[in-house]
Amino acid sequence: MSNSTITTFILLGLTDDPQLQVLLLIFLLFTYLLSVTGNLTIITLTFVDSHLKTPMYFFLKNFSFLEVSFTSACIPRFLYNIVTGDKVITYNCCVTQVFLTDLFAVSEFFLFAAMSYDRYVAICKPLHYVTIMSKSVCDFLIICCWTAGLCVIIPPLNLFLKLEFCDSNIIDHFACDAFPLVKIACSDTWLLEETVTICAVLTLIMTLTCVVLSYAYIIRTIFRFPSVKQRKKAFSTCSSHMIVVSITYGTCIFIYMNPAAKDEVTINKVASLLISSVSPTLNPFIYTLRNNQVKKAFKDSMKRIEMLSTK
Template structure:
C-alpha cells in the first residue's frame, strides 16, 4: 500500500458506546482466552499422549495452531484498542495484520480439505490407511496448505501494496481488511476488487469441492457397513470435522456471496467477529466433546498432574 501522506490508520471498531465496549471487551477477552487455552490443550495432548499420534490428530494439532494464529492476528490488538481508547494503528502494522489474517484464513480452507481427505482414506480405505497417510504425506499436505494460502493471497496483497491513501485514514472496521481499505483508498480499486473476489471464490469452490467429494464417498461407504454400531462409530469420527466445516464455510460464504452483507457494514463486522473470535473458541470444544479419545487423553493427563501434585 503506497502512501505519501498517511502513515497511520484509525480503526473505528464495532461501537463508540462505552457500556457496549465494556461488554464487547469482556466477551472478546473470554472467548480469546478459551480459544487459546482450548487449542493449546489439544496441541499439548497430541504431543504427550501416545494414542493421539495418528494422522488425524496430526492434522488437528496443526489446525489448532492455525486457529491460535488466526485469532491472535487481530483480537489482542482490538482488545488493546478498547482498553486504552487508542484506535490508531500504523501503516506497517496494518499491512502485517492484513497479511497474517488473510494467510491464516485462506490456509484454513486448504487444511480442512486435507483433513476431509484423511477421513475419506480412514473409512474408505482402512487397510491401506497407514500406508497412504504416512508421516511424509501428512507433512506435505500441511505444507501445501500453507503454501497454497500464501500463493492465493500474493496477488491481492501485491495490488494492495500499491494502493494510495490521500484523504481519509479512518477504517470502518475493528481490523485492517482488504474491503474497508479499498473503500478509503484514492486509487482505482476495481481490478483489486475483482482479484479479491476471484481468489475468494476459487479458494472456496476448490476446497469445498474436495470436502464434498471426500464426504460423499465417505458417507456412501458408511451406509454400506453391515451393522448400526459400525455406522455410528464411523459417523462419530467425521461428525466433529463436518460441524467445523459447516461453520467455517457458512460464515465465509455469507460475507462473499451475499450481496446485502457487502453493503451492510455492521453485519459484515459482526460476522467477521464471529469468524475471528467465536469459531476458534468453538472448534476445540467441538472436537473434544465429540471425541472419546481426546476426552480420555485429557482425563488421563489431569489424573497424572493430580497424582504428581499430591506427591
C-alpha cells in the same frame, strides 16, 4: 510503499457506547482466553499422548495452531484499542495484520480439504490407511496448505500495497480488513476487488469441492456397513469435522457470495467477529466433547498432573 500521504489509520471498532465497550471487552477477552486455552490444550495433548499420534490428530494439531494464530492476529489488538482508547494503527501494522489474518484463514480452508481426505482414506480405505497417510504424506499436505495459502494471498496483497490513501484514514471496522480499506482508498480499486473476489471464490470452490467429494464417498461407504454400531462409530469420527466445516464455510460464503454483506458495514463486522472470535472458541469444544479419544487423553493427563502434584 506507495502510500506517501497517510501513514496511520484510525479503527472505529464496533461501538462508541462505553457500556457496550465494557461488555464487548469482557466477552472478547473471555472468548479469546477460552479459544487459546482450548486450542493449546489440544496441541499439548497430541504431543504428550501416544494414542493421539495418528494422522487425524496431526491435522487437528495444525488446525488448532492456525486457530490460535488467526485469532491472535486481530483480537489482542482490538482489546488493546478498547482498553486504552487508542484507535490508531500504523500503515505497516495494518498491512501486517491483513497479511497474517488472510494467510491463516486461507491456509485453514486448504487444511479442511486435507482433513477431509484423511477421513476419506480412514473410512473408505481402512486397510491401506497407514500406508497412504504416512508421516511424509501428512507433512507434504501441511506444506501444501501453507504454500497454497501464500499463493492465493500474494496477488491481491501485491495490488493492495500499491493502493494510495489520501482522502481519509478512518477504517470502519475493528481490524484491518480488505473491504473497509478498499472503501477509503483514493486510487482505482477495481482490479484489486476483482482479484480478491476471484481468489476467495476459487479457494472456496476448490476446497469445498474436495470436502464435499470426500464426504460423499464417506457417506456412501458408511451406508454400506452391515452393522448399525459400525455406522454410528464411523459417523462419530467425522461429525466434529463436518460441524466445524459447516460453520466456517457457511459464514465465509455468506460474506463473499452475498454482495450486500460486503457493502453492509454492520453485517461485515458481525461476520468477521464470528470468524475471528466465536468460531475459534467453539471449535476445541466441538472436537473434544464429541471425541472420546481426546476426552480420555485429557482425563489421563489430568490424572498424571494430579499424581505429580501429590508427590
